[in-house]
Amino acid sequence: MQKLALRRRAPHFVRNSMAAKSKAPVPSAASAPVDIKSLARLVGVSIGTVSRALNNRYGVNPDTRRRVLEAARAHNFLPNGAARRLRHRPSLQLGLFFAPYYGPNREINPAALNLIEALRASLAEHGAELRVLYYKDDEELRAQAEGVDVGLFYGHFEAPAFDVAHGLGIPAILYDKRSAHEDQVSLMADTSRSCGMAVQYLAALGHERIAMVTGPSGEQYFHNYLETFPAAMAEFNLPVRPEWVVALDAAACNKDGACAAVLPLLKKRVRPSAVIFASDWLAIGGRKAARDAGLRVPDDISLIGYDNLAVTSELDPPLTTFDVHIPRVVETLTLLATQLGTRKLRAARGALRKEYLIIPDFVKRRSCRCLRPARPGT
Incomplete structure (x- = not known):
């Protein structure tokens, strides 16, 4: 098994876009007609980016699209067979x-x-x-x-x-x-590793009453949480309450389903002090359940998600999570x-x-x- 060391690194299409900003063409009305390869070289982007910009397709930075169109007009761009094949027949x-x-x-x-x-x-x-x-x-x-x-x-x-x-x-x-x-x-x-790290972190913070919400047990991604959670809790001699281990079915595997499942747990006299969720989507539902139960995050209840959705850094307070990059x-x-x-x-x-x-x-x-x-x- 090959492990992917996922670092914070811009993907190829982002790097091309950034590089392109420093390679703006100098248009010349007297230029001879150019083909798509030459046009891509002039603008400093890939042929695919030029094709998508000319055809107004998704995934092109507005500034890049503008520069491509300006260069195409200035250099008398002439579509050739290769460009037509790229447009109609992807590789x-x-x-x-x-x-x-x-x-x-x-x-x-x-x-x-x-x-x-x-x-x-x-x-x-x-x-x-x-x-x-x-x-x-x-x-x-x-x-x-x-x-x-x-x-x-x-x-x-x-x-x-x-x-x-x-x-x-x-x-x-x-x-x-x-x-x-x-x-x-x-x-x-590797959701097994994520679940284990979440338990370890909460135990280090002094939490002993930890709940966990995942999805259908037949899915490997969610099954890893169900399999890892009891073992991770046992390492710290923490009890696992069966009613605090929630495996949502397919119809309820969403933020609304998570909210409905967690709310009764949070309304009990003895309730979890922290909840681990198998996704940020589920954690956002758990956050709503906490508000509906009159609890504050993190004063009354601590939450951990998974996915690092952009919105999670903007929540109040921001959500602890796992970034898959x-x-x-x-x-x-x-x-x-x-x-x-x-x-x-x-x-x-x-x-x-x-x-x-x-x-x-x-x-x-x-x-x-x-x-x-x-x-x-x-």
Whole structure:
């Protein structure tokens, strides 16, 4: 298993955008017509960025789009065959088979949406295209797979869906899933480590009454929390109250479901002093439950999430969470997709590892309170 040391590093498409600002072209009305490659070189961005800017597609910085259009006019840009092929025939089409957990109003976890949009932009930089295919059943998956070069399974899936992709000859990346098929690789989040670190941190702060909220136990991502939590608590001789270990079902795996599950626990005379959530989306629901119960964060209840959504740093108080570093995850997904899509690796997929591990970083903020008394003189 290869561990991904996820550092704070801008992905390729961001680095190109930043570099482009210092490479603005000097237009010349007398210039001979240029093709897309020359235009990209003049502006200092990739061919994919030029193509998307000219076609007003998603993922281009407004300033970059303006400079591309100005340079195209100034240098008499002439579309060529390569540009037309890039526009209409991406070098690779990644089909994202998406089976999310929905909220009561069909809303989706913002962390999933953020990853999808970042991946779309990253693939476009490589001349590839992302198709988001909402999964209904395996029969529809067969129809959706038409024209897909590489699949990405993201969300709630059972093994038969992976069998369908394998049977169609479509190599695939499984996000937080595993498969025995040789043409399918897994990208797994180390939520076991995150759960253990969260318990350790709360125990160090003096918390003894800790609850945990996760999702359906059949999903590896959520199962890791259920499996790790009791062992982590036992290391500190802390009791595990079964009623404080909540595994939400698929229909309730959202912020509203988390709020409804946590609120009764917080209204009891003996209640948790801290709650660990398997996602920020669930933690935001837990935060609402705390307010509805008349509790203050962190004075009365401490909260820990997972995903490091942008909004969590703006909450009052900011949420303690785990950062999976979406740019690095997207960079890895892009690399795996392009490698799986090459003919060379289709003939020899043994060159790829079967499993890659995402190691999140712990982000400590003010949503957790220390319960230990201050030492005299401090």
